[in-house]
Amino acid sequence: MKRILAGFIMDGKAGGVDKYLLNFLDAVKNQDVQIDFLTDEVHEELKTYLAQYHCNLYPIASLRHPVRQFRQVCAVLQQKHYDMIYLNVSTAIDCIAAFAAKKMRVKERAIHSHSSGNDCESTAQRLVYDVVHRICKMFFYRAGTRFYGCSVKAGEWIFPKKIVQSEKFEVIYNAVDRNRFQYKEEIRRQVRKELGITDEQLVIGHIGNFCYAKNYPFLIDLFSDIHEKEKDSVFLLTGTGVELEEVREMVKKRGLTDCIRFLGWRKDADRLYQAMDLFVLPSRFEGLPIVGVEAQCAKLACVLSDTITREAKIQDHCHFLPLADGTEKWAGFILQHSRYDRMKVALTAEAANYDLDRQKEQLRRIVCH
Incomplete structure (x- = not known):
């Protein structure tokens, strides 16, 4: 052995x-x-x-x-x-x-x-x-x-x-079980109902550890700009971390308490993606964000910072923006791309890199080298 x-x-x-x-x-x-x-x-x-x-x-x-x-x-x-x-x-x-x-x-x-x-x-x-x-x-x-x-x-x-x-x-690559994250309209309706969100509301989502890398000051300012233009919008923040209380205070000071939901650490991220309309990840840096891969597998439009490697792109509704563009430009771009036919979102050939069976084969080679 x-x-x-x-x-x-x-x-x-x-x-x-x-x-x-x-x-x-x-x-x-x-x-x-x-x-x-x-x-x-x-x-x-x-x-x-x-x-x-x-x-x-x-x-x-x-x-x-x-x-x-x-x-x-x-x-x-x-x-x-x-x-x-x-x-x-x-x-x-x-x-x-x-x-x-x-x-x-x-x-x-x-x-x-x-x-x-x-x-x-x-x-x-x-x-x-x-x-x-x-x-x-x-x-x-x-x-x-x-x-x-x-x-x-x-x-x-x-x-x-x-x-x-x-x-x-x-x-x-940080592979995921693509079957688990497949988009299902029925689950979308269930989760929205659980969260008290109507079919008409725009839901922007983010999942991550509350830390420096995830760039929460930018994220909260971005949500503020989006909400100013789209009043009937909701923001879902999922995760825990050292900056959690600081971010809560940011939200409170900006008067966004009613539209930003802190969901804490969850085991059902696959269900939460279904309820979202667009996923945002303005990270200062990443190795390769597994949440970005999961969100794309759920046919969710994604807007990521251009500090994230292009290797993370596996579908045609994934976009990269420079942080230097600022939150106002990000907000405008997000609102322009927040309405789309989710059933027509297509994975690219690169999605095969994140196949769970392929990763398992690589991991077995590590131990059997």
Whole structure:
């Protein structure tokens, strides 16, 4: 049996990396492997979930304590004798565990990039992190033997171009179960009724972690401009995160409490997409947004910032706008494109890249390399 140590997972529902790791676990569950996880904080709900797959969950120190994290990862690797470490990271700063694995002579050391920027709330801290990231990027790849990214852009964020352009690098797109997200008029009516929204109202939606990367000040200003022109409009915000209360305060100050719904963390995102008329994602940066892929699979018109890689476009009603255009131009564009025949929205050939069966095949190759 092949023993794999994977990381880093948070609570199992914190964001795209957690979702990807759980998909990875499910995809390889029937292979002859034992997969355990690294985390910086043990959540009992996640621990219980992983138990059904016979996975161990090892708490290690955060990057605020790099020496302690290095020693703890070394200790886990020494105790369990893993054949492979599979690290899913967002910045090159997350290099400690990889070098611990190299020191412990773990034969296979796979590094997977899931972002294209530093997600820090503080401007000063972000500037410092950007500098440290660039420094770490110069040597991080030396700790790996295989390299992955959720997009080419995500790969180039953490690895040198010579790695991304080599055979050692592979893109694993954030696939979704397209059948689950298929558009169904009946579900649209049900969800709108549950939310108290009429058939005539315009519904703009957003799903994401409330954090710096998602650009909520822009998003709320955009909603304000849309609502000024389209009074009978509703905005659905789904998710949780460190900026949630701050965003609630923004909404309150702009007098938008009656038209913006905070839905919290939901397991039924597939149903929520049905109720929307248009999906908006003005992110400052992304590796590759899985919510954008899900929304497009639901035949939902999407407007994304041009900071997001074009690899995310999989249907003919997905548009990219520069953040520099400002919220007023975005609002005008959205209103022009908010009325369309949803049944005629067509997926492009690139949608095949996000096929769940194709991704499962890639994930199985990771463990059977």
